[in-house]
Amino acid sequence: MRQLQRLLNQHCFWARDRSLSGLQCMLRGSSAIVTAWRQDDTLVGFARATSDGVYRAVLWDVVIANDEKGQGLGRRLVETLLSDPRVAGCERTYLMTSQSRGFYERLGFQSVTTQNLMRLDSHTGSAEPDRPEDDGQGLANGGPSAETVSRRLP
Numbered sequence: 118m119r120q121l122q123r124l125l126n127q128h129c130f131w132a133r134d135r136s137l138s139g140l141q142c143m144l145r146g147s148s149a150i151v152t153a154w155r156q157d158d159t160l161v162g163f164a165r166a167t168s169d170g171v172y173r174a175v176l177w178d179v180v181i182a183n184d185e186k187g188q189g190l191g192r193r194l195v196e197t198l199l200s201d202p203r204v205a206g207c208e209r210t211y212l213m214t215s216q217s218r219g220f221y222e223r224l225g226f227q228s229v230t231t232q233n234l235m236r237l238d239s240h241t242g243s244a245e246p247d248r249p250e251d252d253g254q255g256l257a258n259g260g261p262s263a264e265t266v267s268r269r270l271p
């Protein structure tokens with residue numbers, strides 16, 4: 118759990134400072150989880166999905182450690198997640214991304230331009246901040262901070 122916390126802290130601007138109890142709750146509430154490990158038992162990849170098993174699934178928190186990027190690991194991680202029965206059985210799978218659109222397009226996803234991404238933050242003080250500038254991209258074109266991408270089963 119601490120390795121997951123570290124991986125998210127280091128590589129996911131949207132998932133920093135998640136508590137261990139919060140992460141445990143997150144894992145329990147996920148429908149499918151895929152991890153990638155180095156031989157020395159270091160966690161280097163993580164991805165998860167929530168799903169109703171029939172109509173809609175959403176991918177969350179897809180990440181590969183910096184020193185393992187660019188070797189096809191991210192593709193394998195997402196393909197494994199998509200092949201999980203809880204995700205593969207859904208008629209449509211969504212995800213949100215602010216800087217990895219090309220990565221997901223290579224996996225068959227396409228940008229959704231006909232819908233708006235909307236959000237409602239909790240008032241408990243634990244809501245994730247929406248800071249697209251943190252990923253180095255900013256809002257250069259004044260567009261939304263995250264794009265919704267969907268993949269339909271053939």
Ligand SMILES: CC(C)(COP(=O)(O)OP(=O)(O)OC[C@H]1O[C@@H](n2cnc3c(N)ncnc32)[C@H](O)[C@@H]1OP(=O)(O)O)[C@@H](O)C(=O)NCCC(=O)NCCS
Nearest residue numbers: 179180181186187188189190191192213214216217219220
């Ligand atoms: C996005 C991420 C998961 C990709 O992992 P990776 O292991 O480097 O990706 P792969 O090596 O499997 O790349 C697969 C293909 O996507 C391409 N690709 C990888 N990252 C890309 C990006 N950010 N934008 C466009 N294309 C990308 C690769 O060039 C490769 O193309 P090819 O099949 O033509 O050779 C990884 O860069 C990451 O963890 N980023 C930080 C967290 C993040 O942004 N996650 C996604 C948020 S939803």
